[in-house]
Amino acid sequence: MKQSLYIIGGLALAISMPSGLQAQTTQPKDTTMNRTVVVEQEYNPDIMDASKVNVLPKVEEPTVSKKEVEYATTFFPATSVPAGLMNPYTGKEIQPGSTPGYVRAGYGNLGNLDVLANYLFRLSDKDKLNVRFQMDGMDGKLTIPFTDNEKWNAFYYRTRANVDYTHQFNKLDLNIAGNFGLNNFNLKPGSVNSKQKFTSGDFHAGIHFIDETAPLRFNAETNLLMYERQHNMLNENDANTALKETIIRTKGDVTGAIGDQQSVTIALEMNNLLYSGYTKNTATGDEFFKNYTTLLLNPYYELDNDDWKLHIGANVDLSFGFDKSFRVSPDITAQYIFSDSYVLYAKATGGKLLNDFRRLENVCPYGELPEANTSSAWGYVQRPYDTYEQINGAVGFKASPYPGVWFNVYGGYQNLKNDLSYFDFKDSDEQPHIKYLSFAQDNTSNFYLGGEISYDYKDILGISAKYTYRNWDSKNGKELLAVKPVSEMSFNVHIHPISALNINLGYDYVNRKEVEGYSKMTAINDLHIGASYNVFKGVSVYAQVHNLLNKKYQYYLGYPAEGFNFLGGLSFRF
Numbered sequence: 001m002k003q004s005l006y007i008i009g010g011l012a013l014a015i016s017m018p019s020g021l022q023a024q025t026t027q028p029k030d031t032t033m034n035r036t037v038v039v040e041q042e043y044n045p046d047i048m049d050a051s052k053v054n055v056l057p058k059v060e061e062p063t064v065s066k067k068e069v070e071y072a073t074t075f076f077p078a079t080s081v082p083a084g085l086m087n088p089y090t091g092k093e094i095q096p097g098s099t100p101g102y103v104r105a106g107y108g109n110l111g112n113l114d115v116l117a118n119y120l121f122r123l124s125d126k127d128k129l130n131v132r133f134q135m136d137g138m139d140g141k142l143t144i145p146f147t148d149n150e151k152w153n154a155f156y157y158r159t160r161a162n163v164d165y166t167h168q169f170n171k172l173d174l175n176i177a178g179n180f181g182l183n184n185f186n187l188k189p190g191s192v193n194s195k196q197k198f199t200s201g202d203f204h205a206g207i208h209f210i211d212e213t214a215p216l217r218f219n220a221e222t223n224l225l226m227y228e229r230q231h232n233m234l235n236e237n238d239a240n241t242a243l244k245e246t247i248i249r250t251k252g253d254v255t256g257a258i259g260d261q262q263s264v265t266i267a268l269e270m271n272n273l274l275y276s277g278y279t280k281n282t283a284t285g286d287e288f289f290k291n292y293t294t295l296l297l298n299p300y301y302e303l304d305n306d307d308w309k310l311h312i313g314a315n316v317d318l319s320f321g322f323d324k325s326f327r328v329s330p331d332i333t334a335q336y337i338f339s340d341s342y343v344l345y346a347k348a349t350g351g352k353l354l355n356d357f358r359r360l361e362n363v364c365p366y367g368e369l370p371e372a373n374t375s376s377a378w379g380y381v382q383r384p385y386d387t388y389e390q391i392n393g394a395v396g397f398k399a400s401p402y403p404g405v406w407f408n409v410y411g412g413y414q415n416l417k418n419d420l421s422y423f424d425f426k427d428s429d430e431q432p433h434i435k436y437l438s439f440a441q442d443n444t445s446n447f448y449l450g451g452e453i454s455y456d457y458k459d460i461l462g463i464s465a466k467y468t469y470r471n472w473d474s475k476n477g478k479e480l481l482a483v484k485p486v487s488e489m490s491f492n493v494h495i496h497p498i499s500a501l502n503i504n505l506g507y508d509y510v511n512r513k514e515v516e517g518y519s520k521m522t523a524i525n526d527l528h529i530g531a532s533y534n535v536f537k538g539v540s541v542y543a544q545v546h547n548l549l550n551k552k553y554q555y556y557l558g559y560p561a562e563g564f565n566f567l568g569g570l571s572f573r574f
Contacts (some may be wrong), residue, residue, distance in 0.1 A: 099538065099573040099574055100119055100120040100121070100122065100574075101118070101119045101120075101572075101573065101574040102116070102117070102118045102119075102571070102572070102573055102574075103116070103117045103118075103571065103572045103574075104116040104117075104542075104569065104570070104571040104572075105569050105570060105571075106542065106567050106568055106569025106570075107567065107568070107569060108565060108566045108567030108568060109140070109565055109566055110138050110139070110140030110141075110142075110562055110565055111137070111138050111139030111140050111155070112137075112138050112562075112565060112566075112567045113135065113136055113137050113138070113157075114136050114567055114569060115133075115134065115135045115136065116132075116133070116134045117132070117133045117134075118130070118131070118132045118133075119131050119132075126167055126168040126169075127165075127166070127167050127168075128165070128166050129163070129164070129165045130162075130163070130164040130165075131162070131163055131164075132160070132161070132162040132163075132164075133160070133161050133162075134158075134159070134160045134161075135157070135158070135159045135160075136157075136158055137155065137156055137157030137158060138154070138155065138156055138157075138562070139154070139155040139157075140153075140154060140155075140562070141153055141154070142154045142560040142562065143552070143560055144188055144189075144558070144560060145522070145552070145554055145558055145559075145560055146519055146558060150189070152188050152189060152560070153186075154185075154186065154188075154560075155184075155185060155186055156183075156184075156185035156186075157183070157184045157185065158181070158182070158183050158184075159180075159181070159182045159183075160179070160180070160181050160182075161179070161180045161181075162177070162178070162179045162180075163177065163178045163179075164176075164177040165177070168210075171209060171210060171211040171214070172207050172208065172209055172210065173207065173208040173210055174206075174207055175204070175205070175206050175207075175208065175221075176204065176205050177203070177204040177205075178201075178202070178203050178204070179200075179201065179202050179204075180200070180201045181198070181199070181200040181201070182197070182198070182199055182200075183196075183197065183198040183199075183361070183365070184196075184197050185197075185365070187366055187436070188366075188558065188559060190435045190436075191366075191435065191436045192233055192368055192436045193231040193232075193368075193436075195231065196229070196230065196231050196365070196366075197230040197231070198227070198228070198229060198230070198357075198361055198365070199227070199228045199230070200225075200226065200227045200228075200358070201225075201226045201227075202223060202224060202225040202226065203223070203224045204221065204222075204223050205221065205222055205223075206219070206220060206221025206222070206251075207219065207220055207221070214257070215256065215257045216254070216255070216256055216257070217254070217255045217257075218252065218253065218254045218255070219251075219252060219253050220251070220252040221250075221251050221252070222248075222249070222250050222251075223247070223248070223249040223250075223251075224246070224247075224248060224249075225246070225247040225249060225358075226244070226245070226246050226247075227244070227245045227246075227247075227356070227357040227358060228242060228243065228244045228245075228277075229242065229243045229245075229357055229369075230242050232278060232368065232369055232381050233368055233369065233371065233381050240277075240278065241278045242277045242278060243275065243276075243277045243278050243279065243289065243357075243369075243381075244275065244276045244277045245273065245274070245275055245356060245357045246273075246274040246275075246276075247271055247272065247273050247274075247356060248271070248272040248274075249269070249270070249271050249272075250269070250270045251267075251268070251269045251270075252267070252268055252269075253265055253266065253267035253268070254266055261303060261304055261305045262301070262302065262303050262304075263301070263302050264299075264300075264301050264302075265298075265299070265300055265301075265302070265313075266297075266298075266299045267297075267298040267299070267300075268295075268296070268297055268298075269295075269296040269298075270293065270294070270295050270296075271293065271294045271296075271354060272291075272293050273291060273292055273293070273294075273354075273356065274291050275289035275290070275291060275383070278381075288381060288382040288383070289382065289383050290321055290322040291321060291322070292319060292320060292321030292322035292323060292324075293319070293320045293321060294317065294318065294319045294320075294352065294354065294386070295317075295318040295319075295320075296315065296316070296317055296318075296351070296352060297315075297316040297317075297318075298313060298314070298315055298316070298331060299313055299314065299316075300312060300313025300314075300331055301313065306337070307336060307337055307338070308334070308335070308336055308337075309333075309334070309335045309337070310333075310334050311331070311332065311333045311334070312331075312332050312334075313330075313331040313332070314328055314329070314330060314331055315328065315329045315330070315331050315349075315350055315351040315352075316328050317329075317351065317352045317388070319352075319386070322383070323385050323386055325388075327352070327388055327390075329349070329350025329351055329388075329389065329390060329391065330348040330349060330350060330391070331349055331350070331351070332347065332348045332349070333345070333346070333347040333348075333349070334346050334347070341399060341400035341401075342397075342398075342399045342400075343397070343398045343399065344395075344396075344397055345395070345396050345397075345398065346393075346394065346395045346396075347392070347393065347394050347395075347412075348391060348392070348393045349389070349391075349392050349393075350388070350389045350390055350391050350392060351388070351389055352386050352387070352388050352389075353386060353387040353388070353389065353420075354386055355383070355384045355385065355386050355387055355420050359420070360384075360420075360439065363420055363421070363422065363439075364422045364437060364439070364556050365556075366436075366437050366556055366559055367422045367437045367438065367439045368381070368425075368436050368437065368438050368439065369381035369382065369383070369384075369438075369439060370382060370384060370438055370439050370440055370441075371438075384418070384420055384439055384441055385418045385441060386418065387416055387417070387418050387419055387420050387441075388416070388417040388418060389414065389415070389416055389417075390415045390416070390417055391413070391414070391415050392412065392413075392414045392415075393412050393413050393414075394410050394411065394412025394413075394448075395410065395411065395412065396408060396409060396410030396411070397409055397410075404455055404456045404457060405453070405454070405455050406453070406454050406455075407451065407452065407453040407454075408451060408452050408453075409450070409451040410449075410450055410451070411447075411448065411449040411450070412447070412448055413445070413446070413447050413448075414445060414446050414448065415443075415444075415445045416443065416444050416445065417443050418441045418442075418443065419441060419442060419443065419444040419474075419480070420439065420441055421439070421440060421441070421442070421444075421477070421480040421481075421483060421484070422437045422438060422439050422440060422480070422483065422557070423437070423438060423440055423477075423479040423480055423482065423483070423518075423557075424436075424437060424518075424519065424557050424558055425437070425438040435558075437556065437557060437558065440477060440479075440480055441477070441480075442474050442475070442476050442477030442480055443474065443475065443476075444472060444473065444474045444477070444480070444481070444484075445472075445473050445474075446470045446471055446472045446473065446484075447470070447471045448468060448469065448470045448471075449468070449469050450466070450467060450468035450469065451466070451467055452464070452465065452466035452467070453465055459496055460495070460496055460497065461493075461494070461495055461496075462492075462493070462494040462495075463492070463493050463494075464491075464492050465489070465490065465491045465492070466488075466489070466490050467487070467488070467489045468485075468487070468488045468489075469486065469487050470484070470485060470486055470487070471486075472484045472486070472513055478515050478516075478518075479515065479518050481513045481515050482512065482513060482514075482515040482518040482519070482520065482521065482557070483512060483521065483556075483557050484512060484513045485510050485511070485512060485513075486511050486512060486513045487509075487510070487511045488509070488510050488511075489507075489508070489509040489510075490506065490507065490508050490509070491506060491507045492504065492505070492506040492507075493505045493506070499534075500533055500534040501531070501532075501533050501534075502531065502532045502533075503529075503530075503531045504529065504530045504531070505528075505529050506526075506527075506528050506529075507526065507527050507528075508524060508525075508526045508528075509523060509524060509525055509526075510523060510524040511523040511524075519557070519558075521553070521554050521557055522551075522552060522553040522554060523553060524553050524554075524555065524561075525549065525551040525553055526546055526547055526551070526553075527547070527548040527549050528544065528545060528546040528547070528548065529544065529545050529548065530542070530543065530544030530545070531543060531544075532571070538572060538573040538574055539570065539571075539572055539573075540570070540571045540572075541568070541569075541570055541571075542568065542569060542570075542571060543566065543567070543568035543569075544566065544567055544568075545564070545565070545566040546562070546564075546565050546566075547561070547562060547563055547564050547565060548564065550563045550564040551563075
């Protein structure tokens with residue numbers, strides 16, 4: 001398990017409750033009654049690992065609807081499978097009656113820790129309460145890149161606790177959730193700060209209209225999100241550099257049906273961002289973290305029939321106060337389905353990406369906030385401007401030419417204003433010993449090409465692969481491109497030879513852009529294998545090994561990933 005295991009995905013886990021225990025689908029309504037059928041999925045969540053590393057920005061081609069998975073009944077000739085292969089989801093859905101509890105505990109070398117507990121309380125036919133706790137981390141000695149084998153006693157521990165309650169009315173679902181997150185870790189020697197702690201919490205309440213046949217439908221929710229960065233750039237005048245961010249997020253949408261196949265929706269989201277703590281220069285009174293509000297309006301039209309799926313709209317983004325702006329971007333996707341399993345699709349989308357503290361952690365947990373741009377503000381930091389995706393246009397083709405086989409090829413162009421990235425900062429004149437990662441921004445763009453293919457043989461074998469190439473450009477921030485991915489490749493094989501045994505083999509490769517005059521990050525090169533075996537009913541053993549080739553590489557510039565490492569343990573369903 002990789003060090004990055006414990007630092008990727010903090011954003012999503014900190015602000016949303018996982019729904020692995022329950023997924024809801026709505027059956028067609030008749031003229032006399034409304035019915036909601038709850039489908040529960042056997043709970044066996046994947047262990048987070050390095051293959052889940054998030055390299056931003058992410059290419060998101062339109063989701064292509066397809067028919068129910070059709071498994072091959074005979075082996076497809078190996079010589080005919082195209083080289084370069086993403087593991088499709090093949091989980092088995094079962095009716096209510098599955099075990100509500102799940103506990104997992106594992107340990108490995110370099111102090112790798114994996115603890116997870118989840119329980120679904122079925123309070124009634126219409127009331128469900130889900131409780132979840134997770135802790136993972138590592139504590140071991142690693143070799144720092146770009147040094148003469150300098151060692152670093154690294155540790156990173158992440159804790160999450162979640163509570164989620166849902167009540168089903170006849171036509172509405174009421175959802176209330178609360179979440180808590182805590183990250184404790186240290187930074188490499190010579191950094192501005194020796195350690196860091198992120199504390200997050202949030203409260204969510206929302207209603208969801210579930211009658212898909214109603215002529216008018218709506219959804220509404222409100223969220224209170226809190227986050228604290230305990231340590232930021234040190235300053236001789238201030239010992240306490242903690243920064244607190246509070247977001248009041250209100251979202252809602254109204255949809256009106258135009259017949260059975262068409263609809264018009266107006267969606268609205270408002271974010272009120274409030275800051276406290278180390279927000280101003282105590283010597284000059286300059287304020288570097290100002291409260292502000294964003295308003296996002298997204299009207300769109302949709303058509304969904306046997307041949308066409310259209311989504312035509314616009315993203316209208318307004319900001320008041322800090323980062324005051326007014327921007328409009330397209331929100332258009334289209335796909336044409338022919339011969340049942342062949343799809344042509346295109347998209348042109350965009351919109352604002354809030355660079356709040358949760359996104360900063362997701363981009364680089366080791367990154368320091370940028371210094372304020374004044375002559376007297378060394379050691380004072382400011383919030384980055386929000387990133388705006390002005391356009392992300394792509395075209396692609398997806399098809400299933402043979403039962404069990406799916407492939408997808410696509411290409412496109414993306415343009416980002418104030419793209420958030422980071423670079424390795426060192427002031428060789430005044431502070432030669434200080435070296436740290438600093439967030440920075442510039443306008444960037446990239447052309448990308450990619451493809452993926454998957455093959456499934458019944459529920460016994462699954463093979464998949466994905467490759468994406470990007471050509472990045474930046475006019476003023478060439479150093480920011482040194483952490484951008486140029487090529488990404490993943491290959492996965494899932495084998496289920498008998499009901500009790502599951503085996504997974506995978507390979508992940510990410511190569512970064514080479515920028516003249518800047519240190520090049522070693523490409524991620526992770527060959528990994530994992531397996532689980534049901535010893536008794538409800539009791540399984542599991543193990544996984546990463547970096548089988550014992551390669552030295554980095555997920556974040558200057559911060560080493562673990563070498564050969566393993567983790568194993570037990571899981572229980574009850």
